[in-house]
Amino acid sequence: MVFDFQGKKRIQPFSEYVIMPIAEKRAYRRHGGILTRYYSEATLKTLPLRVKANETYIKKAQIEILKNRSFCEKIPKRLNPIIPADRAAQFSFGWCAPFASALEQAKSLIAIGIVAVKYSPDQSNTPGYFHSVVLHPDGDVEDSWGKQPLQRILDRFGVLEYVLSREEHLEKNARLMKNSPEKYASAYHEALSYFLG
Structure with a gap:
């Protein structure tokens, strides 16, 4: 929005x-x-x-x-104000996989990928993997913008139908580590620093 x-x-x-x-x-x-x-x-x-x-x-x-x-x-309240907005945006669009992996380590949660099966008609995106998050025991998910219901993230990206996939997250992580190892390591360690101090 x-x-x-x-x-x-x-x-x-x-x-x-x-x-x-x-x-x-x-x-x-x-x-x-x-x-x-x-x-x-x-x-x-x-x-x-x-x-x-x-x-x-x-x-x-x-x-x-x-x-x-x-x-x-x-205007929704910032759910994760410890992360500056410009960095949260960067982690949301392009570096969500290392962020989710760092969050997985810091909070002992499971990182998963969200795969779009169908987008809303006003979106021109191709179905497939689009975002990584961690899954909380209560069913909420968390990304760089904070802990929230999954529907909020689906609405943010205009997704109507989806599947959650641990394998997609791991595959995206592996590709980033292989193709951009320095950038991946930098993003991962920066994300980890927000939660481990």
Whole structure:
């Protein structure tokens, strides 16, 4: 889900009607998708942007956003605030397998892969493995955004039908370790550091 000044939207329509037209106009489109990067607030302030962040405008925007209680109530609370949002996003899109493996070790839980059998019609994704999580005894799952009902993650990715698979998680982990051993090790140890200190 995306939250903007007009309210809550699914990621696919927001991408199609807001992001894609801007990307096509600016020629940022790469291989049929959008090149996405995640930055911390501190890093964002150091980037060579055409328009720099202005603390006065940021504070004014925060005040206006906080005035809109109904909008603020729709925004889900961060379930895992110990992980910075830019890092949680990185672990959610691309490095979820080492994150789940680190969480498995830290919390003695089982890491599993989620395999999409069917996506909602507004998604253009191909069915197959899409995310790794750990499974809690109460049936909830946990990823870099925190412990939550599985349905929340399915909704985030637009999945209508799925299967859980330990084998898919292990296979994804093995591929990452083989193809990007240094990046895998770095992601795994960073994830572990959030839980072991």
